[in-house]
Amino acid sequence: SQQGEEDPQALSIQEGENATMNCSYKTSINNLQWYRQNSGRGLVHLILIRSNEREKHSGRLRVTLDTSKKSSSLLITASRAADTASYFCATDAAGAQKLVFGQGTRLTINP
Amino acid sequence: DTGVSQNPRHKITKRGQNVTFRCDPISEHNRLYWYRQTLGQGPEFLTYFQNEAQLEKSRLLSDRFSAERPKGSFSTLEIQRTEQGDSAMYLCASSSWTSKNEQFFGPGTRLTVL
Numbered sequence: 001s002q003q004g005e006e007d008p009q010a011l012s013i014q015e016g017e018n019a020t021m022n023c024s025y026k027t028s029i030n031n032l033q034w035y036r037q038n039s040g041r042g043l044v045h046l047i048l049i050r051s052n053e054r055e056k057h058s059g060r061l062r063v064t065l066d067t068s069k070k071s072s073s074l075l076i077t078a079s080r081a082a083d084t085a086s087y088f089c090a091t092d093a094a095g096a097q098k099l100v101f102g103q104g105t106r107l108t109i110n111p
Numbered sequence: 112d113t114g115v116s117q118n119p120r121h122k123i124t125k126r127g128q129n130v131t132f133r134c135d136p137i138s139e140h141n142r143l144y145w146y147r148q149t150l151g152q153g154p155e156f157l158t159y160f161q162n163e164a165q166l167e168k169s170r171l172l173s174d175r176f177s178a179e180r181p182k183g184s185f186s187t188l189e190i191q192r193t194e195q196g197d198s199a200m201y202l203c204a205s206s207s208w209t210s211k212n213e214q215f216f217g218p219g220t221r222l223t224v225l
Contacts, residue, residue: 031212042115042202042218043154048211088153092212097142098167099204099214101153 005102006089012108019076021105023089024069030092032065033099034074037086046074046087079109113137115217117203123223124193131189132220136205143186144214145178146202147171154202160186161208193224 007022023032031050035043049056049065049072056063062075076083086106090099116135124130136143141162146154157176159167162183172178175193180186190197200221204214 033213035216040200040221042117043204043216045213045215048213050211090153090214097159097161097206097212098144098156098169099146099154099212100156103151103153 006087006105008105009103010106010108012110013079015079015081015109015111017079019079019083019107019109021074021087021107023072023074023102025072025089025091025100025102026070027091027093029067030094030096032063032072033090034061034063034072035088035090037088037104039085043088076107079107081109081111083107084109115203115205115215117201117217117220119220120218121221121223123225125225126195127192129189129191130193130222131187132201132203132222133185133187134203134205134217135185136203137207137215138184140205140207140215141183142206142208143180144204144206145186145188146204148200148202148219149198157188157201190222193222195224198222198224 033048034046037043047058060077065072086104088104090101118133143160145157148154158178160180175191178188200219202219204216206214
């Protein structure tokens, strides 16, 4: 079964707007990672945030982590048509190597 | 290309047949993972190797499934007596023990069981 949930399940915005996706999880974690998946393809690693970090940036991506609420958010600024994809958060618990994924947010950027 | 590679990319088989998939991880990575993803869902963990040792298996990995990593490099995942419910994308990932568990995924093998 999935560890957590992404919210919203689907998001459609205009090119140039910002996109925010949220992820909630259930158990204590070591790290939280965000991945992108284009239709029918493998997952592309975007960013990893450790449990003792609160915010991380990479290019147009900003990730926040609130361990007290067991939640994370991914912000994509100045969205582009090429950002159209599904986005997944994945967590790993202390002492565990496997990643537990949410169900993903399907993001559509309209030109 | 030094990323994770998987072969074949697509496999169509008839129910009851056996299939085998191969994964070649990033060369310096000693950890290798298999996940399964069905349509509209996130990937689900199947099994994990550190070098050649299989250290964890999910309950999803029934006795029809077997995975090996004989020399600690490439890995194979075999499904015996395939069922229609095995139709899914099978994803392989690798990581280095120094990398905070950043896992890098291959393109996947899409299995269709008719």
